[in-house]
Amino acid sequence: MSLIIDNISFSYGERTILGELSLEVPTGTTTAVVAPSGSGKSTLLRIIAGLLTPSSGSIILDGKNLSLVPTHLRSIGMVFQDNQLFPHLNVYDNVMFGLRMAKTEKTIAANRCRDLLDLVGLSQAAKQSVATLSGGESKRVALARALAPSPKLLLLDEPLTGLDSELHDRLAHDLQRILHATSTTALLVTHSIPEAEIISDSIHRLQITIDIVPDGEKK
Amino acid sequence: MVGHCFEMKIRNLRVFAVPAAILVFVTAVIPLIILATSVIDKADIFSIWTKSPVRRALFFSLWQALLSTAFTIFLGLIATWYLSRYQFFGRRTFFALVTVPFVLPTVAVGAAFIAVLPRALHHSTFAIVLAHIFFNISIVVRTVGPRWNSVDDQLIDSARMLGATPFQTWRYVIMPLGKNAIFSATALTFFMCFTSYGIITILGGPGLATLDIEIYRRAVQLGDLSGATVLAIAQMLLIAIAFLLWSRSRSTELISFRAQAVSHRRLSLAPKCFFLTLTAFFTVPVLALVAASLRTRDSWSLTGWRVFLGIQNQRGFDFNFWQAIQTSGKYALIASCIAVPTGIAATYALSNRISSHSRLSAFAILPLAISPVVIGLAILITYDVQPFDFRSSWLLIPVVHAAIALPFVMRSALPIVDGIPNDLRSVASTLGAGPWRRFLTVELPLLKPAISTGLAFSLAMSLGEFGATSFLTRRESRTIPIIIASLFGKAGDIPRTTGMAASLVLIVTTAMIVITIDRKSHT
Numbered sequence: 072m073s074l075i076i077d078n079i080s081f082s083y084g085e086r087t088i089l090g091e092l093s094l095e096v097p098t099g100t101t102t103a104v105v106a107p108s109g110s111g112k113s114t115l116l117r118i119i120a121g122l123l124t125p126s127s128g129s130i131i132l133d134g135k136n137l138s139l140v141p142t143h144l145r146s147i148g149m150v151f152q153d154n155q156l157f158p159h160l161n162v163y164d165n166v167m168f169g170l171r172m173a174k175t176e177k178t179i180a181a182n183r184c185r186d187l188l189d190l191v192g193l194s195q196a197a198k199q200s201v202a203t204l205s206g207g208e209s210k211r212v213a214l215a216r217a218l219a220p221s222p223k224l225l226l227l228d229e230p231l232t233g234l235d236s237e238l239h240d241r242l243a244h245d246l247q248r249i250l251h252a253t254s255t256t257a258l259l260v261t262h263s264i265p266e267a268e269i270i271s272d273s274i275h276r277l278q279i280t281i282d283i284v285p286d287g288e289k290k
Numbered sequence: 291m292v293g294h295c296f297e298m299k300i301r302n303l304r305v306f307a308v309p310a311a312i313l314v315f316v317t318a319v320i321p322l323i324i325l326a327t328s329v330i331d332k333a334d335i336f337s338i339w340t341k342s343p344v345r346r347a348l349f350f351s352l353w354q355a356l357l358s359t360a361f362t363i364f365l366g367l368i369a370t371w372y373l374s375r376y377q378f379f380g381r382r383t384f385f386a387l388v389t390v391p392f393v394l395p396t397v398a399v400g401a402a403f404i405a406v407l408p409r410a411l412h413h414s415t416f417a418i419v420l421a422h423i424f425f426n427i428s429i430v431v432r433t434v435g436p437r438w439n440s441v442d443d444q445l446i447d448s449a450r451m452l453g454a455t456p457f458q459t460w461r462y463v464i465m466p467l468g469k470n471a472i473f474s475a476t477a478l479t480f481f482m483c484f485t486s487y488g489i490i491t492i493l494g495g496p497g498l499a500t501l502d503i504e505i506y507r508r509a510v511q512l513g514d515l516s517g518a519t520v521l522a523i524a525q526m527l528l529i530a531i532a533f534l535l536w537s538r539s540r541s542t543e544l545i546s547f548r549a550q551a552v553s554h555r556r557l558s559l560a561p562k563c564f565f566l567t568l569t570a571f572f573t574v575p576v577l578a579l580v581a582a583s584l585r586t587r588d589s590w591s592l593t594g595w596r597v598f599l600g601i602q603n604q605r606g607f608d609f610n611f612w613q614a615i616q617t618s619g620k621y622a623l624i625a626s627c628i629a630v631p632t633g634i635a636a637t638y639a640l641s642n643r644i645s646s647h648s649r650l651s652a653f654a655i656l657p658l659a660i661s662p663v664v665i666g667l668a669i670l671i672t673y674d675v676q677p678f679d680f681r682s683s684w685l686l687i688p689v690v691h692a693a694i695a696l697p698f699v700m701r702s703a704l705p706i707v708d709g710i711p712n713d714l715r716s717v718a719s720t721l722g723a724g725p726w727r728r729f730l731t732v733e734l735p736l737l738k739p740a741i742s743t744g745l746a747f748s749l750a751m752s753l754g755e756f757g758a759t760s761f762l763t764r765r766e767s768r769t770i771p772i773i774i775a776s777l778f779g780k781a782g783d784i785p786r787t788t789g790m791a792a793s794l795v796l797i798v799t800t801a802m803i804v805i806t807i808d809r810k811s812h813t
Contacts, residue, residue: 122447153444155442
């Protein structure tokens with residue numbers, strides 16, 4: 072389930088936010104795009120997700136061009152910077168959301184949900200309201216929720232920003248472990264090289280509106 | 291020691307709620323108790339329900355309210371969604387267009403629908419439902435709008451990315467997030483339609499009477515006070531139950547949202563058409579009033595306006611419009627002078643830094659939960675006998691208007707009063723301002739928007755009030771809505787065109803007051 076980003080560019084009015092960007096994420100690996108703020112990282116993710124339409128170029132997932140596929144049919148998960156948990160649902164129902172949308176059979180869905188909560192270490196918190204969670208716990212729920220419908224690709228938008236340093240490092244390692252354990256194809260965008268080094272298998276640096284410079288494979 | 295001082299301050303502030311409490315007691319609590327205990331003939335409690343006009347009224351109240359509420363909520367939610375989430379040309383104007391009708395005089399709006407609809411539909415459920423939608427869409431926009439406006443775009447994106455179709459996103463995310471507000475709006479709309487009185491007086495007719503109309507008919511035309519009272523109390527209980535559910539849903543609101551900027555997404559063709567249609571719906575009836583005030587059966591004529599302005603005398607018209615305008619203006623000013631300070635002081639005393647909102651709903655919202663017709667009837671019975679013979683006092687009507695406006699003043703003032711940060715008061719104190727200086731220099735300027743909104747509301751409510759006034763009015767002190775209603779009860783072109791002219795003037799005046807005062811406070 073590899074992702075190919077082919078010559079994507081995006082401009083908003085006169086302003087070019089992304090210029091002719093190409094990138095490949097091999098199946099089952101995590102690729103990081105490291106770039107400073109304002110370089111269009113989030114725009115890139117929104118284009119991949121189908122939340123924005125690129126000015127030119129195409130997104131190919133698993134050999135299929137996604138240009139005309141609406142967001143909800145793309146099977147791409149995303150962990151947002153500020154999690155975006157549904158405030159009206161508890162932890163369990165947040166994780167169940169995607170499975171319900173996909174009309175997954177109830178017992179299968181419940182098992183999958185329980186497994187994921189185990190994986191992120193929150194099985195005790197299933198019935199808790201999301202308003203009572205700490206920053207780290209919310210992040211784990213967001214991750215479990217994104218993984219639940221078994222997306223072909225997982226997008227991580229600055230997933231560890233805003234956490235204190237100890238928690239940050241622990242979650243970075245957890246994230247790496249979980250992505251590995253689930254063999255998820257993932258694309259991480261972040262401004263932190265150390266974070267990218269922990270979580271991802273390979274790193275690309277994105278310069279502002281200029282093409283990507285490959286930084287080589289991580290050992 | 292410090293704790294002790296704080297306690298004292300709290301106790302002192304509670305005193306501010308006393309005038310409002312007195313107002314509510316005098317105009318609602320005491321009259322309702324007396325109404326419930328004095329005039330009921332026990333036999334009527336059961337026998338009244340066997341009378342066919344009562345059954346018809348109850349049935350009609352229910353089903354027209356259900357129908358009106360369903361349409362209002364449906365159209366209101368669509369309008370609210372686009373108003374709270376999209377930036378488009380004319381958005382602000384449209385917002386005003388949708389929200390102003392709520393405070394317009396009911397009888398005048400009824401007249402506007404007579405003006406715009408073909409004769410065959412003048413007295414029909416269709417006309418009644420249209421008028422109810424016209425009034426109450428504002429409730430949906432005002433209650434649900436802030437909630438939906440505060441939903442983060444990314445939350446909706448999350449749902450889409452988890453595989454939710456646009457419809458599923460609505461069904462499982464957007465609707466549940468607005469659930470309490472939608473429930474609240476539904477309850478209030480249903481209550482408004484169920485107790486509709488001014489609209490029905492103009493647009494109703496045989497078989498198209500609500501319970502309120504039946505109460506008036508029994509009390510005033512048939513002299514059956516006991517029967518009218520049984521109906522009034524039954525209606526009150528029904529509304530109290532609905533209201534209890536409503537206020538419970540409001541207090542269980544746990545999720546707090548940040549306000550979001552409206553996104554810059556463009557409207558597609560379908561919502562554009564929807565807004566064009568709705569704009570027409572809100573403007574055409576008022577424009578039709580202009581034409582109707584100039585149109586007799588077969589020609590154009592200024593007679594209606596000449597009679598309205600007192601230039602031409604009309605046989606059979608026993609009222610003077612200038613006097614009515616003076617009366618209406620005087621009542622509105624007095625009612626506002628009572629409702630605004632009383633309401634804001636009470637809000638101030640009961641705002642969340644001191645006590646819970648539940649007290650607010652218990653006291654100030656009581657008149658809102660009781661239809662003005664019932665209030666009118668209760669006051670008529672209570673203050674007509676010694677030792678409370680206030681019936682002859684001209685102050686009675688403006689005081690009742692103030693009580694009816696009070697909950698609206700308090701509801702609009704509450705968020706503003708709550709929004710004054712406590713630290714600001716502390717800063718003023720540390721800079722040496724005593725309680726009074728602090729109030730005058732810091733809090734009063736911050737309360738200005740609350741005062742203007744309260745003023746706009748109370749002036750508009752008093753100018754248009756018809757339910758309670760119809761019971762309490764006297765020959766020499768009739769307000770414009772009362773005269774409009776009596777004109778539409780007469781046959782012929784001249785009463786009709788005169789009524790249209792009066793309605794137009796009343797609608798335009800009220801709208802101008804609300805728009806200028808309310809707009810000013812937000813700039």
